[in-house]
Amino acid sequence: MRFDEVVLAIMKAVDGQRTVSSPYHLIKGKKSGQTIQDIGYFGLHPYFAVLPKLDKQEYLASIDRLQAQGLLIPDDSSVRLDRSAFDLDIPATPLNGWKYRGNEHRFFARLSLVVQTMSNFMQGHKRFDPVVADETVQAWAKAYLNRIDFRSAAVQEAFKNQIETSLALAKTTEAHKQILVERLSGYGVGGLTWDQLAMQQNLMPIDVKVAAVEAVHAWLDVIEGMEYPLLTGMLEGIIQQSALTESAKRTQNLSERGFSLQQIAELRQLKTSTIEDHFVEMAMNDPAFSFVPFMDEHLFQSIHRISKELKSMRLRDIKERLPEASYFQIRLALAMRGGES
Structure with missing residues (x-):
């Protein structure tokens, strides 16, 4: 693949639902909750951390090229692709970034x-x-x-x-x-x-x-x-033996020992939002993960129904239709069926 094709492949997956800078963070391997959950939501595992030293100017040059070709519509708030971009065939790639992570x-x-x-x-x-x-x-x-x-x-x-x-x-x-x-x-x-x-x-x-x-x-x-x-x-130490990041694995171990989300945050002296990111990561990667401690079946199904109706995985859009759901609950539900909406 050419670099522009890597960027375009990511953008085709997230069209309209993420900012123009989101592919940059993914390609560099940023371990933020947003980037990691996007891997599961949009099936972007191949491209994670493939260029950890990617210079921002090189990335912006790619954006300029895609815009000059009429494939990317300028928009500061989100990725917006021209319909012609979806007609382009992206070549198959052996990239497996999530497995090697740089x-x-x-x-x-x-x-x-x-x-x-x-x-x-x-x-x-x-x-x-x-x-x-x-x-x-x-x-x-x-x-x-x-x-x-x-x-x-x-x-x-x-x-x-x-x-x-x-x-x-x-x-x-x-x-x-x-x-x-x-x-x-x-x-x-x-x-x-x-x-x-x-x-x-x-x-x-x-x-x-x-x-x-x-x-x-x-x-x-x-x-x-x-x-x-x-x-x-x-x-030795090259291939990731677990689909989870190291920090998420530590949270998983405490969860399996019966500690609640809030207790884990206190024990690890981390923000509650960080531990929530870990649970979202666990939901993405563990087929046996249960949403029951965090929401009931009705709310879980409602989140997916609305996501499908809107044809969107944007949290804000779903939250507007389902105000009783927290952003964490929405993220967790989507993570359990990432990419199906």
């Missing part, structure tokens, strides 16, 4: 440093400037290299073969795979910059970054098959 960048940083180290040692060159400056990544890579006995010629050959074999199976284009390979550095060879890759691929740098993330996600899907032990060992 950690794929850490995986590739590890890989880059390990490849650089092996390459230099294979040539008897033990002093070099590490391609990754992050000391946490450096410490991890050092421990990993020692653990696998990276000086062994057999290990070096196996590592190379596992990279080539697994990457070949990744369900993405050869051009995408080439971007990853050419980002890597080795003995006497420096990885290409985003600008250099953009010129090579005849793309904008932001498009090359999206292509790289798509390629890593497709590759990680292969590596998870457990047939590549040297690469699987690099997945």
Whole structure:
């Protein structure tokens, strides 16, 4: 996908129901209650946190391009797409942002440093400037290299073969795979910059970054098959084992122990609204979640009926029709059937 297609895919899902800045927060991986609930409401899991370092000006440039093409109608208060935008086919993507939540960048940083180290040692060159400056990544890579006995010629050959074999199976284009390979550095060879890759691929740098993330996600899907032990060992802490954020998991644990929402807020010394966000997140991700402690069946069904009648998941619109429901109750009910309205 091109970056503009990522933005447009999100906008098509939220058309008229969110502000123009909402895709920006989603792509960066903002962990606010609004952003996280939108993932469930609108089925936006693929795009979460795919570019954690996205610059606001790059995003605004995309908005300008979409407006210039007549696809996006200028509106400060909400996303408004021209009907022609809905006729455009958005290409399929291997992106799985909610699963990796930006950690794929850490995986590739590890890989880059390990490849650089092996390459230099294979040539008897033990002093070099590490391609990754992050000391946490450096410490991890050092421990990993020692653990696998990276000086062994057999290990070096196996590592190379596992990279080539697994990457070949990744369900993405050869051009995408080439971007990853050419980002890597080795003995006497420096990885290409985003600008250099953009010129090579005849793309904008932001498009090359999206292509790289798509390629890593497709590759990680292969590596998870457990047939590549040297690469699987690099997945430590990369894949989210729970659909919930860490803070929401702590709230869930207290809830399962019988504490009420208000008690959890007091115990954790957090705002009630923050704990409400956690319950909405739990409702989104747990099929067994029960709304009974928070509303009766009639109110739950009324929220969904009105949402369908209005063809909207905007809280304010539903609240105007159903004033007896709190915003939290509306959010919770919608989260339990996100995307069906």
